[in-house]
Amino acid sequence: MKNQTNKLPFATIIAMAMTLLTALLVVAMTIFLPSILDFYLEYVSGGNASYISTHKTPILVLLYAALVPVYAAVAGLFMLLSNVHCGRVFTRSSVRLIGILSACVYAESVICAVLSRYFILGAVLCFAALLLGTLLLVVRSVIAQATEIKAENDFTV
Amino acid sequence: MIIVNLDVMMAKRKISLGELSDRVGITPANLSILKTGKAKAIRFSTLDKLCKILDCQPADILEYEYSEDEMED
Numbered sequence: 001m002k003n004q005t006n007k008l009p010f011a012t013i014i015a016m017a018m019t020l021l022t023a024l025l026v027v028a029m030t031i032f033l034p035s036i037l038d039f040y041l042e043y044v045s046g047g048n049a050s051y052i053s054t055h056k057t058p059i060l061v062l063l064y065a066a067l068v069p070v071y072a073a074v075a076g077l078f079m080l081l082s083n084v085h086c087g088r089v090f091t092r093s094s095v096r097l098i099g100i101l102s103a104c105v106y107a108e109s110v111i112c113a114v115l116s117r118y119f120i121l122g123a124v125l126c127f128a129a130l131l132l133g134t135l136l137l138v139v140r141s142v143i144a145q146a147t148e149i150k151a152e153n154d155f156t157v
Numbered sequence: 158m159i160i161v162n163l164d165v166m167m168a169k170r171k172i173s174l175g176e177l178s179d180r181v182g183i184t185p186a187n188l189s190i191l192k193t194g195k196a197k198a199i200r201f202s203t204l205d206k207l208c209k210i211l212d213c214q215p216a217d218i219l220e221y222e223y224s225e226d227e228m229e230d
Contacts, residue, residue, distance in 0.1 A: 156198040157190060
């Protein structure tokens with residue numbers, strides 16, 4: 001069922017704008033991450049070359065690994081927003097996409113847990129990601145139940 | 158498992174899907190869903206109209222058959 005008018009709800013516009021902005025930010029991070037990390041390590045270590053050389057590679061690997069679930073989550077979010085725009089909210093596709101988003105967030109929490117060895121903020125982000133992942137799982141269950149109810153309704157004669 | 162024998166009653170009364178759907182007041186698509194056994198539920202009001210138009214009992218349209226795949230609630 002497509003929208004009766006071609007006007008997008010305000011919330012959907014905001015969501016799409018935020019998703020696009022996140023996508024651009026992630027692409028920028030992918031390109032400028034080594035430079036940002038160099039700058040940060042210089043600042044933290046006070047120019048200690050030995051500290052920078054031992055910490056740079058593992059942190060860079062972890063940060064690039066952290067970008068992979070983000071890319072997947074942004075792609076999933078675009079597809080979910082497209083479903084919402086086309087009126088296909090309560091479908092198995094939407095339930096699956098929310099499940100994928102939850103999995104991406106949980107993966108991010110694992111990477112943040114490992115990163116907390118280098119940045120204390122990693123522990124905070126890990127907990128926040130765990131909470132968000134759990135919230136998404138609950139939302140997925142709710143949408144899955146709503147999808148079942150809608151299917152039953154659609155096939156009630 | 159509930160089996161819908163609507164096509165049998167329609168053949169007996171010599172009434173087409175389009176005409177039956179018009180007289181019942183539901184879309185041919187919905188009636189087709191019922192006829193092909195894809196319906197998950199039927200309203201009493203719809204069943205009442207079907208029985209009135211086809212001059213039959215609900216048991217003439219709906220039949221129960223035991224199925225091993227059925228799960229107890």
